[in-house]
Amino acid sequence: MNTGEALTILKEKGYKYTDKRKHMIDFFVGEDRYCTAKDLQVFMEPSYEGISFDTIYRNLHLFDQLGILESTELNGEKHFRLKCAHHHHHHFICNNCGITKEIHHCPMDKISEELQQYMIDDHKFEIYGLCPTCR
């Protein structure tokens, strides 16, 4: 997903265009990894001195909810990254630098018969380790 697509989603859903929101999306477009609210705040600070944490969190959750971002919990902290626009996939996540790599194999195809009586809402498949650069 790029900045334009993200802003289009915001507009279509009736949310306002603000410089801060654009700047936030720019941040995620430039990061191929899962980032914390703190990471974002550090990025915003120079351009918007004293930006409120409330603004950071409110928009992170809004973006997540609108499908502009996707999120996961790493070491007890919520992390966010730009949602990949194309088909369903999972991620390898580097424990050192946080960079992600797409995994084009989803295990859900194989497990339908194991959960006959169950109602499946969601699933999570993540692989952790070190990327080629960090190993």
Place this chain on the structure above:
Amino acid sequence: MNTGEALTILKEKGYKYTDKRKHMIDFFVGEDRYCTAKDLQVFMEPSYEGISFDTIYRNLHLFDQLGILESTELNGEKHFRLKCAHHHHHHFICNNCGITKEIHHCPMDKISEELQQYMIDDHKFEIYGLCPTCR
């Protein structure tokens, strides 16, 4: 895993036997679901009035580290359950009651060629939804 096995692990690693630790393990033996520190504290309270949160958390992490418990993050809170002694597997987790069901299919076999240059440490595969009782 049962109470005896868990206490044996503690003893073998040189940790002390205390009634509180035994009571904690008894709690997890009786729960086939992921529980929070709070759940455990509520269970402990009647027998050990005013038990310190420090004791709860210290032992939860010790047990996790020793492989007596396994843990996962659900809705931003750490959850724990007794480690299943036998072979490697994953879990379906009910969003309503927290009960777990073993999934005997691990996707890791299939993805080795996708991560040639990467060093894999760990992985997580969880399925969320509603169990037959809660649906």
Place this chain on the structure above:
DNA sequence: ATTTTAATCGGAACCATTCTTGTTAAAACA
């Protein structure tokens, strides 16, 4: 029985996140 060392307590501190009230600014409307 005594010593050593770990476990526990009580409560303060921490930190990510959320809430509250008042203010500002974007978009809609006249």
Place this chain on the structure above:
DNA sequence: TGTTTTAACAAGAATGGTTCCGATTAAAAT
């Protein structure tokens, strides 16, 4: 273009799960 409406934001207090600290207690070793 000026005014109204409504959402976005600021500032900082509050929350809640978790961790830390110094003092005390109890288990295990000697």
